[in-house]
Structures are given as C-alpha cells and as structure tokens.
Amino acid sequence: MKLLEFEAKEIFRAHGIPIPNGVVINSPDELRDTLDGFTDDVVVKSQVDVGGRGKAGGIIITKKADAVIAAEHLFSFPIKGLIPKAILVEEKLSIDHEYYVSITIDRSTREPVILFAETGGVDIEETAKTNPHALRRGGFSPLLTEVPGYVMREILGTAPKELGPVINNLYKAFCASDALLAEINPLVTTPRGVFAADAKLIVDDNALGRQGITANRDLTPREREAEENGFSYVELDGSIGVIGNGAGLTMSTLDLIKHYNGKAANFLDVGGGAGRERVMKAVRLVAGMPEVKVIVVNLLGGITRCDEVAKGIIDAGVEQRVITRLAGTNEEEGKALLAKNGYQMLDTMEDVVRQAVKEAAA
Ligand code: GDP
Numbered sequence: 622m623k624l625l626e627f628e629a630k631e632i633f634r635a636h637g638i639p640i641p642n643g644v645v646i647n648s649p650d651e652l653r654d655t656l657d658g659f660t661d662d663v664v665v666k667s668q669v670d671v672g673g674r675g676k677a678g679g680i681i682i683t684k685k686a687d688a689v690i691a692a693e694h695l696f697s698f699p700i701k702g703l704i705p706k707a708i709l710v711e712e713k714l715s716i717d718h719e720y721y722v723s724i725t726i727d728r729s730t731r732e733p734v735i736l737f738a739e740t741g742g743v744d745i746e747e748t749a750k751t752n753p754h755a756l757r758r759g760g761f762s763p764l765l766t767e768v769p770g771y772v773m774r775e776i777l778g779t780a781p782k783e784l785g786p787v788i789n790n791l792y793k794a795f796c797a798s799d800a801l802l803a804e805i806n807p808l809v810t811t812p813r814g815v816f817a818a819d820a821k822l823i824v825d826d827n828a829l830g831r832q833g834i835t836a837n838r839d840l841t842p843r844e845r846e847a848e849e850n851g852f853s854y855v856e857l858d859g860s861i862g863v864i865g866n867g868a869g870l871t872m873s874t875l876d877l878i879k880h881y882n883g884k885a886a887n888f889l890d891v892g893g894g895a896g897r898e899r900v901m902k903a904v905r906l907v908a909g910m911p912e913v914k915v916i917v918v919n920l921l922g923g924i925t926r927c928d929e930v931a932k933g934i935i936d937a938g939v940e941q942r943v944i945t946r947l948a949g950t951n952e953e954e955g956k957a958l959l960a961k962n963g964y965q966m967l968d969t970m971e972d973v974v975r976q977a978v979k980e981a982a983a
C-alpha cells in the first residue's frame with residue numbers, strides 16, 4: 622500500500638531524517654489557524670499518490686499571505702483524476718542542490734538495493750532514460766542493519782558526505798516499515814543542512830497487519846469486500862463474470878472463456894464449503910462490476926451442496942443472467958430449484974462457457 626507524502630515523512634522523521642516544518646490540513650480553514658507558525662514563503666502540496674505531481678500543478682510555492690488561496694485551489698484541483706483529502710503546507714526550503722535516493726529489494730539477488738543520483742528532482746525518469754549511468758546502484762546483504770561503508774562511498778561518489786546518515790536512516794525506516802520502496806526525491810542540501818523535500822513509501826501488502834494498518838486503501842471497494850469475505854477476487858477487462866470454487870477450477874473456466882473467444886470481466890474463487898450466504902455474496906460482488914453482462918457460476922459440490930448454491934444464486938437476485946454448472950452433492954435438487962426460478966443450469970463447463978460467450982457478445 623502506498624503511503625501519502627505526509628505519512629511517509631512522519632515515518633522518516635521518526636527515523637532521524639530531517640523533514641521541513643509543516644502542517645497537514647483537511648480544509649483551507651485549518652490553514653488560517655496555523656499559518657502564524659510560518660515565517661516566510663511556503664510550499665503547498667496536494668496529498669495524492671500519483672507521480673509527477675509537481676509537473677501536474679499539485680505543488681505551489683507561494684508567499685505566506687497567499688497560502689490559503691493556494692490551498693483552496695488545490696483542494697478542488699484534480700491531479701490525474703484524484704482530488705486530495707489532505708494538503709501538506711511546509712516552510713519553503715532554500716535549495717542548493719537536489720539529489721535522488723531510493724531503496725528497494727532486488728528480487729533476483731534478494732538484497733536491498735540503493736539507487737542514488739546527483740541530479741534528483743522532477744526529471745529523474747528522464748535522467749534514468751537518457752543517462753542511465755547517472756543512477757548509481759549499490760546492493761548489500763539483508764542481514765546488515767546499516768548500509769556498509771563501501772556501498773555508501775560507491776553510491777555517493779563526490780556528493781556531500783552529510784547525505785550518508787540520511788541514507789542510512791532511510792534504510793532503517795525501510796526495514797522498520799516492511800517497505801517495498803522508500804524514496805526521497807528530491808533529497809536536498811540547503812544552508813541549514815540536508816532535508817527530505819519529498820517522501821515516498823510503499824508498504825508490502827503482506828505486512829499491513831504487522832504495521833497496524835487495518836484497511837488497504839489501494840484496493841477498490843469490491844476488492845476490499847472480497848478480501849473481507851476471504852474470496853480470491855481479480856478484475857479484468859472483459860464482460861463475463863466468473864465464479865468458481867478452487868483456484869484450479871476457476872482458472873480452467875477462464876481458460877475456456879478465452880478458448881471460445883470470450884473475455885472475463887472478473888473472477889472470484891469462493892473457496893471450499895461455499896454455503897448459501899457466501900454464494901449470495903459472491904454473486905452480488907461479481908455482479909456489482911458495471912462491465913459484467915453475464916455471470917458464469919462453475920462449482921463442484923463435495924462439501925459444497927448444490928442445492929445450497931442454487932439458493933444462494935436465487936437469493937442474490939442480480940440483474941444479469943447467471944448461467945450455472947453444478948456438479949456433485951444434491952445436484953438434482955439444485956437444478957430443480959434453479960429451473961423453478963428461471964435460471965439456466967447446463968451440464969458441462971463447455972456448455973456454460975459457450976452460452977455465456979454468446980450472450981456477452983449479443
Ligand atoms: P513531486 O512532483 O510529486 O515529486 O513533488 P516534490 O515534492 O518532489 O516537489 C517537486 C519539486 O518542487 C522539487 O523537485 C523541487 O524542485 C520543488 N520544491 C519542493 N519543495 C520545495 C521547497 O521547499 N523549496 C523549493 N525551492 N523548491 C521546492
């Protein structure tokens with residue numbers, strides 16, 4: 622999960638990285654009360670988690686007197702479609718030079734790796750493309766709790782030595798927050814010392830619980846609902862909704878859809894022992910994606926009873942057509958229930974998929 626700049630900065634600050642003085646506001650009015658704390662010019666920063674925010678107009682450097690107007694503007698100014706819920710207002714730094722530093726894990730060597738550039742700032746992507754050597758790279762053993770001196774010397778080159786402790790602290794913040802990425806761009810030198818002028822932190826989704834994060838904000842509402850219900854759920858870009866039980870059956874249903882030139886909109890694996898209530902939730906969830914025109918339910922009943930599944934489908938009562946294939950325990954009862962309520966149940970996987978592809982194309 623991506624953290625917002627101000628959240629990442631709080632964590633960086635807790636690990637000893639110098640952060641400019643600032644306040645986080647949720648409305649322009651809140652700024653009126655806190656503006657007295659600033660002595661000079663300020664930087665007003667939209668808190669949205671998109672790259673290239675500065676270039677998109679999300680960062681305004683202004684006189685203190687105009688800060689509220691700038692905040693009012695940013696609160697209603699979408700950046701790549703996103704409106705900020707919060708704005709960070711910081712003292713303007715007087716920047717001598719902008720550097721780039723990030724820490725990630727190299728998946729092939731399974732080591733932390735630091736990327737550093739002496740020319741940081743908003744054009745770093747461009748630099749990486751046109752002059753890849755400008756990005757220096759240093760990996761080291763994940764067993765180390767500090768960046769080893771030889772790595773630090775290699776990546777810093779002739780850059781000021783005072784950046785070293787900041788990078789070392791960034792590595793500590795990276796480890797402590799179970800991060801996949803910790804980035805400071807720009808890391809700046811000023812007459813008052815080194816500061817992280819921007820901050821980015823992506824926490825590993827598998828560590829959210831350990832980090833005390835209860836909800837993954839990066840999930841869509843449907844993905845979150847699926848997670849809460851213990852469904853495996855993925856959204857794609859077709860128009861057929863797919864429900865299966867077990868990863869194998871769900872995947873082969875998807876393969877078959879592709880085989881018959883159809884496109885799945887999403888797929889959901891209800892898992893083992895899907896009862897009436899769970900099936901109802903699954904059908905409603907899959908149907909809730911506006912792109913879904915028809916739904917394929919392909920379930921094997923072992924512990925799962927087909928009559929229960931049928932009741933769940935009927936309970937869901939969704940608008941879209943639901944075409945079902947159920948095999949196993951109480952299959953006949955399930956089939957009779959569905960038929961009585963106007964739902965189609967076919968005998969084989971091929972049949973349901975062919976039918977669904979036909980209806981989705983219609
Ligand atoms: P991003 O576009 O989302 O990466 O936003 P940043 O926070 O990195 O800011 C973009 C650029 O704004 C930086 O590279 C700086 O050049 C400039 N900037 C940000 N904060 C300050 C500041 O306090 N003082 C000055 N002079 N420039 C700043």
Ligand code: MN
Pocket residue numbers: 742806807819820
């Ligand atoms: Mn930046």
